[in-house]
Amino acid sequence: MNILLVKLSSLGDVVHALPVVQDIRAAWPEARIDWVVEKSFAPLLARCPGLNRVIACEIRRWRKSPLAAVTRQQWNAFKADLRQTPYDAVIDLQGLTKSALVARLARLSPHGKRYALANQTDGSGYEAPTRWVADVAIRVEARTPAVQRSRELAAQALGHSFAPLPDFGLNRPLAQAGRAQPAIESIANARCVVFVHGTSRADKEWPLDYWIALGRRFNAAGWQVALAHGNAKELATSQAMAQALNLQSPEAAIVWPLLPLDALTDALARCGGVIGVDSGVSHIAVALDLPHVQLYNFDTAWRTGPASAGRQVSVFGQPAPSVEAVWQAWLGCLAAPVSEAAHAIQTPGAT
Known part of the structure; x- marks a missing residue:
């Protein structure tokens, strides 16, 4: 057929x-x-x-x-x-x-x-x-x-x-020998949590100071923040976050280079988890079965948010979810059992 x-x-x-x-x-x-x-x-x-x-x-x-x-x-x-x-x-x-x-x-x-x-x-x-x-x-x-x-x-x-x-x-091809590229290995690992802040709609964005405050919590818990971007505006936001986070430690945050979609997917899959707004890249994190918190300024998570509970959750708040709500949701993701389809992910002591 x-x-x-x-x-x-x-x-x-x-x-x-x-x-x-x-x-x-x-x-x-x-x-x-x-x-x-x-x-x-x-x-x-x-x-x-x-x-x-x-x-x-x-x-x-x-x-x-x-x-x-x-x-x-x-x-x-x-x-x-x-x-x-x-x-x-x-x-x-x-x-x-x-x-x-x-x-x-x-x-x-x-x-x-x-x-x-x-x-x-x-x-x-x-x-x-x-x-x-x-x-x-x-x-x-x-x-x-x-x-x-x-x-x-x-x-x-x-x-x-x-x-x-x-x-x-999407997780199956990662088991193929030699698939990971050396450049990806140098920027993505299980000690990274990726911030996906870019979206095509401004009303879906999360405030910059919220991202920075959340990043400091991750850094204090032993995580490095990886910042993805897809255009010049998103790059500028990533650079602003990295500058603020790296004031306390020079390796607190890393700005990824502009990656093609397949390489970006590989990079995400090698990381310990993702925090992201409602966007295509954030949905790739769901498809990879990564620990993931998806942020919603509108009550539409039932339609596009992660369907599974535990490792992947959505957080809704108006005008935007609070930093505390997102952090607690992340801790819940880490405490949830790993599904059979998930990758074996070595996470740092973030609890």
Whole structure:
């Protein structure tokens, strides 16, 4: 059986859909699963076991200059790549016009069908063309968390059940010999806790002085703070945090270099845990099953926050969670038992 998954963006949404691959592999071991995704997120999928092919597109960029010769050339190449395989099931996990277009362009086998959402769920984007294109539109309960929504859609489309806890699959490739890069080893280790402060929305940010106060608590407990960034603004924030923390000790904080997505994932996986706002990188920490506290200024953690209790928790507060609440949540994460899927993590004496 040939199956095509369509989930183009954004990073957090792609991460939330990852368990679908492992669900399908468990139910249909012989299935060949392809996935269409924006090119910038393809490196993440490349480390997901069970995928046969990652088909990259750049729809976000192509829409900015649709009539340019290079756009037409790349669009035609993408369509040819997409239509290499006839699919028995094309599953639109996104529910937007752009994903519906991709699903429509895909080639079906003689008895193949296209599946998509029939309705919007609370807090998610949804556009009507997704159900117009589908041969089968599947209804999901309105108040369904993002990870569960994708899993339910695929399960109803293919007729399988799935395990209660999601398996994102990202931790498995780390066991391959020689995967870790020397540069990653020099900046990431089990004594680091990563602060993921960057987000595309300013109203999701946590105050800078809160980050610094939290960092000092980690430093006092024997942790080094690692600071990730994805653009110039985030780099400036990371540098400001490091400057404040390193006043007390020159190795209290380290600013990571700008890392490509696959290297960033490897670096996160080597660390002792993550504190992060609601962002794609923070959701990768969840997928890696790291000790993790996710910060919410809005009561939306039910939809995008970590589903597991114990090692991974969300903390909600208005106008923002307090430093004390985040610290106590972190201590709770460390005290929680390690799941079978988790890495063996050597943590410093942080309790």
